[in-house]
Amino acid sequence: MADNPRMDDVICGLAQMGYANGKNGIEIAEGWIVPYIEALLAVRDGRAKDPAAFPCYGEGTPKETARRIIARLLDAGWRPADADCLNLPDIPETSP
Numbered sequence: 001m002a003d004n005p006r007m008d009d010v011i012c013g014l015a016q017m018g019y020a021n022g023k024n025g026i027e028i029a030e031g032w033i034v035p036y037i038e039a040l041l042a043v044r045d046g047r048a049k050d051p052a053a054f055p056c057y058g059e060g061t062p063k064e065t066a067r068r069i070i071a072r073l074l075d076a077g078w079r080p081a082d083a084d085c086l087n088l089p090d091i092p093e094t095s096p
Helices: 005-009 013-020 025-049 062-075
Strands: none
Touching (some): 013 025, 025 062
C-alpha cells in the first residue's frame, strides 16, 4: 500500500497503519464509528442522570457525532461520491 498514490490522501496515521496492516476502508471505518456511537450513548446516558456530565465532550447530539465520524473518514482518505458514481441525472446548465 505504501506505493499506492491514493495513500497520499490519507492524512490520519492510524488509518495509514490500518491500511498497511491489511485492513480495508470498511474495517477501518467500523473500528471508528462504533466507538463514536458508544461514546454518544454514554454521554447521553450520563447527561440524563447529571446534565453537567462530560463537560468537554461537546453537544452530545447525533448531528455532532455524524460530523465527527465524517471528519475521521475524510482524514482516512474517504471522499464524497461524485455524480457519476451516484448515477445522478445530469443537471441542465442554465443560461445567464
